[in-house]
Amino acid sequence: MNNGKTFIVTGAASGIGAETCRLLKEQGATVIGVDRDPTGNADRFFEADLGDPASIDTLVAELPEGADGLANIAGVPPTRAAEAVLKVNFYGLQRLTLAIVPKLADGASIANLASLAGFGWPNAVDQVKRAMKVSLDDDVAGFCRAEGLDNAEGGRSYFLSKEALIVWTMQNRWTWRDRNITMNCISPGPVDTPILGDFLQTLGERAKEDRKHMDRPGRPQDVAPVVAFALSEHAKWFRGANLTVDGGMSGHILSNFHQF
Amino acid sequence: MNNGKTFIVTGAASGIGAETCRLLKEQGATVIGVDRDPTGNADRFFEADLGDPASIDTLVAELPEGADGLANIAGVPPTRAAEAVLKVNFYGLQRLTLAIVPKLADGASIANLASLAGFGWPNAVDQVKRAMKVSLDDDVAGFCRAEGLDNAEGGRSYFLSKEALIVWTMQNRWTWRDRNITMNCISPGPVDTPILGDFLQTLGERAKEDRKHMDRPGRPQDVAPVVAFALSEHAKWFRGANLTVDGGMSGHILSNFHQF
Numbered sequence: 001m002n003n004g005k006t007f008i009v010t011g012a013a014s015g016i017g018a019e020t021c022r023l024l025k026e027q028g029a030t031v032i033g034v035d036r037d038p039t040g041n042a043d044r045f046f047e048a049d050l051g052d053p054a055s056i057d058t059l060v061a062e063l064p065e066g067a068d069g070l071a072n073i074a075g076v077p078p079t080r081a082a083e084a085v086l087k088v089n090f091y092g093l094q095r096l097t098l099a100i101v102p103k104l105a106d107g108a109s110i111a112n113l114a115s116l117a118g119f120g121w122p123n124a125v126d127q128v129k130r131a132m133k134v135s136l137d138d139d140v141a142g143f144c145r146a147e148g149l150d151n152a153e154g155g156r157s158y159f160l161s162k163e164a165l166i167v168w169t170m171q172n173r174w175t176w177r178d179r180n181i182t183m184n185c186i187s188p189g190p191v192d193t194p195i196l197g198d199f200l201q202t203l204g205e206r207a208k209e210d211r212k213h214m215d216r217p218g219r220p221q222d223v224a225p226v227v228a229f230a231l232s233e234h235a236k237w238f239r240g241a242n243l244t245v246d247g248g249m250s251g252h253i254l255s256n257f258h259q260f
Numbered sequence: 261m262n263n264g265k266t267f268i269v270t271g272a273a274s275g276i277g278a279e280t281c282r283l284l285k286e287q288g289a290t291v292i293g294v295d296r297d298p299t300g301n302a303d304r305f306f307e308a309d310l311g312d313p314a315s316i317d318t319l320v321a322e323l324p325e326g327a328d329g330l331a332n333i334a335g336v337p338p339t340r341a342a343e344a345v346l347k348v349n350f351y352g353l354q355r356l357t358l359a360i361v362p363k364l365a366d367g368a369s370i371a372n373l374a375s376l377a378g379f380g381w382p383n384a385v386d387q388v389k390r391a392m393k394v395s396l397d398d399d400v401a402g403f404c405r406a407e408g409l410d411n412a413e414g415g416r417s418y419f420l421s422k423e424a425l426i427v428w429t430m431q432n433r434w435t436w437r438d439r440n441i442t443m444n445c446i447s448p449g450p451v452d453t454p455i456l457g458d459f460l461q462t463l464g465e466r467a468k469e470d471r472k473h474m475d476r477p478g479r480p481q482d483v484a485p486v487v488a489f490a491l492s493e494h495a496k497w498f499r500g501a502n503l504t505v506d507g508g509m510s511g512h513i514l515s516n517f518h519q520f
Contacts, residue, residue, distance in 0.1 A: 001261065125518050132520075171520050173508035174473075188497075213434075218497055225494035234485035237448075237478050239508030248433035248499030258385050260392075260431050 001232045003028030006067045008100070010050060010093075011074030013039035015193030016113060019220035020071055020227045027228060032067065034059065035074065050074050050096060051087035053136045060099040069109040069231040070100060078155025082144040089161035091136040094168060097183070101176060110183035111230040112169055113223075116246045117155070118162030118187060119253065131164045162187075166242050173240025184238045186226050189246025191218040214247050222247075261492045263288030266327045268360070270310060270353075271334030273299035275453030276373060279480035280331055280487045287488060292327065294319065295334065310334045310356060311347035313396045320359040329369040329491040330360055338415025342404040349421035351396040354428060357443070361436060370443035371490040372429050373483075376506045377415070378422030378447060379513065391424045422447075426502050433500025444498045446486050449506025451478040474507050482507075 007024055011017030012033030021031045021041040033042025036049055048059040076088045097110060104110075121128060127147065134143045144150050149157045169185045176182075226245045229235055244250040254260075267284055271277030272293030281291045281301040293302025296309055308319040336348045357370060364370075381388060387407065394403045404410050409417045429445045436442075486505045489495055504510040514520075 122514075122518065125520075129520070167520060170511040170515055173511040173515075222497035226497075229489050229494060234489060235505075237482035237486075237505045237507050238503075239506075240511030241504050241506075241508075243498075243503060244501050245495075245497045246499075246501075247497050248501075251430040251433040251500030254382075255430055255433075258382065258427075260385075260389070260427060 001027055001234060002228060005069070005231075006030040006032065007069045007071060007231055008032045008034065008063065008067050009042065009071045009073060010034040010096070011113075012042050012045070013037040015073075016188070016191065016220045016223050016227070017041075017071075017073040019224040020073060023224045023228050024231075032063065050092040051076075051084055051136075052092070053095060056092060056096050056099065056136070060096065060103070063100065063103060065103045066105045067103070067108065068105050069111065070097065070104065071111045071113070071227050071231060072097065073113045073227070075113060078158035082149035082157035083141045085157040086131070086144065086149075086161050087136060087140055089158070090131070090164045090168070091134065091140060093165065095136045101181060104181060107180045107233075107236075109231045109235065110181065111227050112165055112183065112185045113227070114165045114169070114185040114187040114242065115158075115162040116187055116189045116244070116249055117159045118166045118185075119244070119250050120159070121163035121166050124160065124163050127160060128163050128167050131160055132168065169242070170240040180236070182236060182239050184230050184235070184240065185242040186223065186230055187242050187244045187246065187250070188218055188223045189214065189249040191220065191223060193220060213252055214249065216247075218245075218247060261287055261494060262488060265329065265491075266290040266292065267329045267331060267491055268292045268294065268323060268327050269302065269331045269333060270294040270356070271373075272302050272305070273297040275333075276448070276451065276480045276483050276487070277301075277331075277333040279484040280333060283484045283488050284491075292323065310352040311336075311344055311396075312352070313355060316352060316356050316359065316396070320356065320363070323360065323363060325363045326365045327360075327363070327368065328365050329371065330357065330364065331371045331373070331487050331491060332357065333373045333487070335373060338418035342409035342417035343401045345417040346391070346404065346409075346421050347396060347400055349418070350391070350424045350428070351394065351400060353425065355396045361441060364441060366439045366441070367493075367496075368439075368441045369491045369495065370441065371487050372425055372443065372445045373487070374425045374429070374445040374447045374502065375418075375422040376447055376449045376504070376509055377419045378426045378445075379504070379510050380419070381423035381426050384420065384423050387420060388423050388427050391420055392428065429502070430500040440496070442496060442499050444490050444495070444500065445502040446483065446490055447502055447504045447506065447510070448478055448483045449474065449509040451480065451483060453480060473512055474509065476507075478505075478507060
């Protein structure tokens, strides 16, 4: 499906990013990995801190031209400070993506790893709109203070980072239409990665209740094939969409809400 | 991706169904086609009227055991009578699916072709719940009269048939979990198939306005790969989900609604 293509994968060193590298290589693609931590998972590797504008700009200057897609998988868990969560999971992703688009091949695909945590964005529209007015060049720490995110319980900054990502992806459904560059989100439910423990710690009872309904947490192997599909030519009529691959949890939430 | 698998495809004679047959065969699968009209698109063919309970029951008795998936693609356009629309697009699909599940292989995948027309289901929950109380054995014509669907403008029966399909799929996210049989929807936007003309005729100004925002209507080749993906082992953590492959139209609707 992706034979002969070249893809950039952030968060390549662990979890879903690592499995995505493995699968894309198995499919015959060349993988350019990006992570804070050096890894041999990719064919080429670039070290970067995706919450730091200077590091992102250096990365973009170094990355080769002509990649067929970008998988934005790097992310930090809700146990980190609100500022770091928003910077890495949303503002940094946004900066990297906007900067790299001119270097991508025509027809490239961008796949953003969102989360079930972002599924409630329609109930957080006002805060998402405020978050959208900020960028990585602005005072993200100040935004977090103004929104009370520093001390918010239940990982609100994490939820907001993923809500903003889903909305931003939707907003850009047609931005690069002239070059047939498409962008979509993949929203996994709880996945058994190095950050799952951090999730359960932060989300507490809510996550435990959700877990009861699932046969098992997801594995990176459940999600990476969806990323690989979203990067492929088979997904080119998806634009600004959100693929909810979560073992049924978003359907469970909707069914409960509407009392089906 | 689907090499060596066997799939049942309804609506095999034309449009998205025909292209799905072609693609699945290209991927190395064996395809069992079902349609009102005889076709050579599949490896084996069964003729059936999917709005008729007796025809469905005969079909189910004849179909071989052990298929790895069912693609419910057969559908009729909103120019048909409301009764026929609901019978083929929802009640017949439901009857066929429930009857065939015992004959499917463990781990099978069911892919239901819904539509962008069903995207507004959260705004039609009460009517969808009433529709859910009816089955193909009941008085569907009477239900249509009671709901005023016979004379409804704008293809309301069509919208309702797809809304009900999306909700029913969501409701059954875990029904066959013990056998790892999953079911999901694919919701295309307007696709250039033999029934596109019927759509535009029925939907009128609304559809014309939508079309302005799209670069082009979809083609069966934009949708069939999504069906093939949904049938594959790569999609097994999707449960009760709705894959909106519509060139960005659902994102456009959401963005307008929330004023992003």
